[in-house]
Amino acid sequence: MLPVKSNLLPTVSKFFDDDWNSLFNWSNRNFTNNQTTLPSVNIRETADEYLVEVAAPGMKKEDFQIELDNNALVIKNEVKQESESEEGEVFTRKEFSYQSFQRSFNLNSRVVDDNNIKATYQDGILRLNLPKKEEAKKKPARQIKIS
Numbered sequence: 001m002l003p004v005k006s007n008l009l010p011t012v013s014k015f016f017d018d019d020w021n022s023l024f025n026w027s028n029r030n031f032t033n034n035q036t037t038l039p040s041v042n043i044r045e046t047a048d049e050y051l052v053e054v055a056a057p058g059m060k061k062e063d064f065q066i067e068l069d070n071n072a073l074v075i076k077n078e079v080k081q082e083s084e085s086e087e088g089e090v091f092t093r094k095e096f097s098y099q100s101f102q103r104s105f106n107l108n109s110r111v112v113d114d115n116n117i118k119a120t121y122q123d124g125i126l127r128l129n130l131p132k133k134e135e136a137k138k139k140p141a142r143q144i145k146i147s
Contacts, residue, residue, distance in 0.1 A: 048137060050112065050130040052128040054075060075102070076100070112133070116131045
């Protein structure tokens with residue numbers, strides 16, 4: 001009898017890589033096309049506004065572009081870092097770093113006052129203040145007199 005070579009492990013590994021990834025679509029979960037993670041986002045609601053916080057440390061406010069297009073709030077970031085070389089240097093390896101992301105949020109135009117959205121960037125957090133329209137703010141309870 002000839003010895004049988006088993007390829008079970010690569011088959012199982014390939015099964016999980018191909019079938020499970022397509023079933024659950026892991027590849028699109030919090031990753032961009034260049035396999036960098038998307039920044040985490042917190043969204044809080046107060047009586048007067050929504051506060052969107054994007055964790056994006058190590059960046060500058062100039063790296064961000066924020067647009068409002070047909071009630072879609074789009075936050076884009078692009079950073080390209082190149083190391084400067086001095087004259088006469090020879091590189092055996094030189095790496096460039098390029099990073100970008102885009103996050104989109106649909107806004108309810110009846111609730112958000114899109115003319116007064118403000119954005120700040122401090123300590124690695126991009127904050128967007130989205131004020132509510134007056135008619136969308138919760139009104140205090142009041143008594144109604146029975147006649």
